[in-house]
Amino acid sequence: MIRQSLKFRNTITCGFVVFLLILLFLIITRSNVDDSRVNKSHIRLADDFEDIEYRRFDIKPKTDVYISVGKMEKQVQSANIDDTTKRELKEAKSRIEELEKKIAILEGRVPQKYPDVKFLGYKERKRILVTGGAGFVGSHLVDILMMQGHEVIVVDNFFTGRKRNVEHWFGHRNFEMIHHDIVNPLYVEADEIYHLASPASPPHYMQNPVKTIKTNTLGTINMLGLARRVGARILIASTSEVYGDPMVHPQPESYWGHVNPIGPRACYDEGKRVAETLAYSYAKQEKVDVRVARIFNTYGPRMHASDGRVVSNFIMQAIQNLTITVYGNGRQTRSFCYVSDLVDGLLALMASSYTLPVNIGNPVEHTIEEFAMIIKNLVPGCRSTVATGAAVEDDPQRRRPDIAVAEANLHWTPKVTLQEGLQRTIDYFKEELSRTAFFNNQTYMDMKVKSHH
Numbered sequence: 431m432i433r434q435s436l437k438f439r440n441t442i443t444c445g446f447v448v449f450l451l452i453l454l455f456l457i458i459t460r461s462n463v464d465d466s467r468v469n470k471s472h473i474r475l476a477d478d479f480e481d482i483e484y485r486r487f488d489i490k491p492k493t494d495v496y497i498s499v500g501k502m503e504k505q506v507q508s509a510n511i512d513d514t515t516k517r518e519l520k521e522a523k524s525r526i527e528e529l530e531k532k533i534a535i536l537e538g539r540v541p542q543k544y545p546d547v548k549f550l551g552y553k554e555r556k557r558i559l560v561t562g563g564a565g566f567v568g569s570h571l572v573d574i575l576m577m578q579g580h581e582v583i584v585v586d587n588f589f590t591g592r593k594r595n596v597e598h599w600f601g602h603r604n605f606e607m608i609h610h611d612i613v614n615p616l617y618v619e620a621d622e623i624y625h626l627a628s629p630a631s632p633p634h635y636m637q638n639p640v641k642t643i644k645t646n647t648l649g650t651i652n653m654l655g656l657a658r659r660v661g662a663r664i665l666i667a668s669t670s671e672v673y674g675d676p677m678v679h680p681q682p683e684s685y686w687g688h689v690n691p692i693g694p695r696a697c698y699d700e701g702k703r704v705a706e707t708l709a710y711s712y713a714k715q716e717k718v719d720v721r722v723a724r725i726f727n728t729y730g731p732r733m734h735a736s737d738g739r740v741v742s743n744f745i746m747q748a749i750q751n752l753t754i755t756v757y758g759n760g761r762q763t764r765s766f767c768y769v770s771d772l773v774d775g776l777l778a779l780m781a782s783s784y785t786l787p788v789n790i791g792n793p794v795e796h797t798i799e800e801f802a803m804i805i806k807n808l809v810p811g812c813r814s815t816v817a818t819g820a821a822v823e824d825d826p827q828r829r830r831p832d833i834a835v836a837e838a839n840l841h842w843t844p845k846v847t848l849q850e851g852l853q854r855t856i857d858y859f860k861e862e863l864s865r866t867a868f869f870n871n872q873t874y875m876d877m878k879v880k881s882h883h
């Protein structure tokens with residue numbers, strides 16, 4: 431009897447549990463059906479909405495937009511909006527886009543705001559010619575000269591320079607840009623000339639070796655001739671490459687160098703050596719007031735992303751998580767100077783009475799392998815590996831400036847630390863990369879419209 435009543439209780443409990451399970455299953459299935467119905471309609475409408483709203487602006491709708499799309503769905507259902515109304519909405523949207531374009535054009539005509547420029551009286555204000563002023567170093571120099579209040583004339587053939595480097599000065603009354611190749615004579619008036627025009631990175635100067643030699647010889651003769659005619663002081667941008675693959679370390683200005691005159695780098699190295707010879711010949715024979723800066727490796731924002739040099743190569747590889755390629759065994763050394771330090775050095779040299787060549791560079795030396803690791807560690811989350819490749823022909827093994835002359839005569843030393851300078855350069859390259867991705871396949875008009883959003 432007791433056993434029978436226990437059996438009966440078990441049967442009832444089991445039945446009740448099965449009933450509960452069925453009920454639960456039904457509830458879950460129903461809520462899923464509802465969800466998918468809602469989600470599908472959201473996706474459909476979100477797509478429509480995206481098509482109308484975001485096609486041109488390349489941004490994803492935010493969460494609150496989905497909420498409003500949900501509301502819209504209800505409105506659309508209740509108002510029973512048909513295909514004609516949708517088409518009208520689209521037409522209105524494209525009309526708005528047309529109007530936005532027109533606004534962008536009109537805004538482009540409104541005078542822009544320039545960086546702060548000091549006012550100089552006519553006695554202090556100089557007319558300064560910067561050849562190669564649209565390039566990496568030249569554009570930073572132009573910024574400082576403009577902000578000091580001088581009149582600046584940039585001459586550039588845009589071989590490696592870009593208008594974008596100096597476009598923030600376009601239209602300023604103290605600024606002038608001349609599209610000109612310095613291999614041809616130039617007639618302008620100037621009180622000072624910074625002669626920087628020359629490709630500077632191996633892939634650029636090796637692209638057309640004859641042109642590189644012409645720029646550094648004929649171009650330099652033209653600029654020295656101009657300096658003689660107008661009585662201007664001229665600063666020649668020479669290079670540490672005049673030391674070639676040096677046998678003396680670190681390199682003082684008194685070292686005559688170790689250059690292969692027929693190697694792949696000769697067009698640049700020998701071109702710059704002739705430029706120095708020309709400068710001192712004009713100084714001796716024609717009494718031209720010359721300054722010669724032997725510039726060591728320099729880096730910073732506005733350097734070319736694809737110039738094939740160590741800093742740009744490593745940074746571009748690190749921020750894209752690509753393999754960081756070290757040419758040779760990686761034990762060759764370099765010392766890198768941040769661009770603002772270099773510009774300070776050039777200004778100090780131009781202002782000084784010291785007329786012999788001066789090394790301008792940062793004496794902190796690292797192996798290329800160390801550089802690769804420093805850059806990798808400065809890029810958060812970088813997953814690049816470091817690999818070695820074939821050595822480059824005539825690649826100097828050691829490079830470090832002896833800056834005693836600059837310290838003693840110009841009271842100049844570099845101030846920006848490698849970490850600080852690299853961080854600013856990494857930020858610049860990241861911005862350049864995202865800018866390229868963002869504006870890819872856009873017309874200039876699209877870019878203008880987008881940049882207003």
Ligand SMILES: NC(=O)c1ccc[n+]([C@@H]2O[C@H](COP(=O)([O-])OP(=O)(O)OC[C@H]3O[C@@H](n4cnc5c(N)ncnc54)[C@H](O)[C@@H]3O)[C@@H](O)[C@H]2O)c1
Pocket residue numbers: 561562563564565566567568585586587588589590591592610611612613625626627628629630631645649667668669670725726727728729
């Ligand atoms: N950046 C460095 O690490 C470094 C090192 C040593 C020496 N330098 C010297 O400093 C100067 C500037 O170098 P950069 O790094 O700014 O190079 P860059 O290539 O960015 O700038 C050189 C500029 O000169 C212009 N140019 C070239 N040939 C010309 C011609 N025939 N006529 C008119 N313009 C011409 C280019 O278009 C470019 O705007 C160069 O003379 C270079 O030799 C630079």
